[in-house]
Amino acid sequence: MVSIRMRASRRAGNKKASGKSGDNFSREVHISGAEGMYGDDDVKRVVREYIGRATGHSRGRPDRIDITIERVAERPRLLRALPVKTLRCGTPRMAGKYIRKMLTAAGVSGRAVNKGMGIVFGDDTMRGAAIIYAGSGKRAEPDKKRGVRASMLGISRSAAVSLGRALRGQGIHTATVVEAVVLASKVASCPYVLAELCVSDDPDYTTGYVATRKLGYVRIPRIKRKGEKKGGRVFFVDDGAVVGGVTEYLEKRPVLVNRISECGGVHSIDEVIGKHHI
Numbered sequence: 001m002v003s004i005r006m007r008a009s010r011r012a013g014n015k016k017a018s019g020k021s022g023d024n025f026s027r028e029v030h031i032s033g034a035e036g037m038y039g040d041d042d043v044k045r046v047v048r049e050y051i052g053r054a055t056g057h058s059r060g061r062p063d064r065i066d067i068t069i070e071r072v073a074e075r076p077r078l079l080r081a082l083p084v085k086t087l088r089c090g091t092p093r094m095a096g097k098y099i100r101k102m103l104t105a106a107g108v109s110g111r112a113v114n115k116g117m118g119i120v121f122g123d124d125t126m127r128g129a130a131i132i133y134a135g136s137g138k139r140a141e142p143d144k145k146r147g148v149r150a151s152m153l154g155i156s157r158s159a160a161v162s163l164g165r166a167l168r169g170q171g172i173h174t175a176t177v178v179e180a181v182v183l184a185s186k187v188a189s190c191p192y193v194l195a196e197l198c199v200s201d202d203p204d205y206t207t208g209y210v211a212t213r214k215l216g217y218v219r220i221p222r223i224k225r226k227g228e229k230k231g232g233r234v235f236f237v238d239d240g241a242v243v244g245g246v247t248e249y250l251e252k253r254p255v256l257v258n259r260i261s262e263c264g265g266v267h268s269i270d271e272v273i274g275k276h277h278i
């Protein structure tokens, strides 16, 4: 089995000559990314598909595409995907209220919720995810600029077929949703993680999610307005977490989703909070 990862980006901004130094002020803009674990026979097909995704994105053409193909040496931990449901949510304001309710239900303090919302709805977008202590609200990851990246993850062919069928039934079968469900399932499987909050940094993509072991993967439509560039991911961890162990698990430990859970329809916030899946 191999892990295949793709990241497409473009350099933006001006090559400004600043005084004598002539510094280059351009910055890297993320265009698209994808990741999965596959059999050796799938490598060519997947690389072709990833290049297609990198070059056909609504965020524009990349000037750099990095593809990493890495043999997975360790046997992947097998996981069941989180159950998927969609919140009935009409506006970003409602979304904010519901995010707060769900994170609070997961044991995240008001201070930590505020910090997390500041990150995903703030002006600076991070490359990876932020880690926040759920009690103190303090940032925990060692490199605040890079953040952490949940990686070494995938879905088995049979689970992908079942998940695809279930999501198609809800009219939401896209690579974006499948990959987000797989990522959120890995993140939630880390015992120290209490909750995840995600807002896509794609200005055209206005659905985000909160994921917890109790609530499952809860999609939040209209989490931001179309055209807004803000976005990000936050992992809320127990204050007693050993952060080195959390990042090691999320970035390095291979995990394969091989079973799915229920994929429900659209629910009110009370239905979501009141009906935990564990």
Ligand code: PML
Pocket: 176, 177, 180, 198, 199, 200, 201, 202, 205, 207, 208, 209, 219
């Ligand atoms: C991303 O940009 O990868 C995050 C997408 C999150 C929401 C996916 C969904 O519609 O469920």
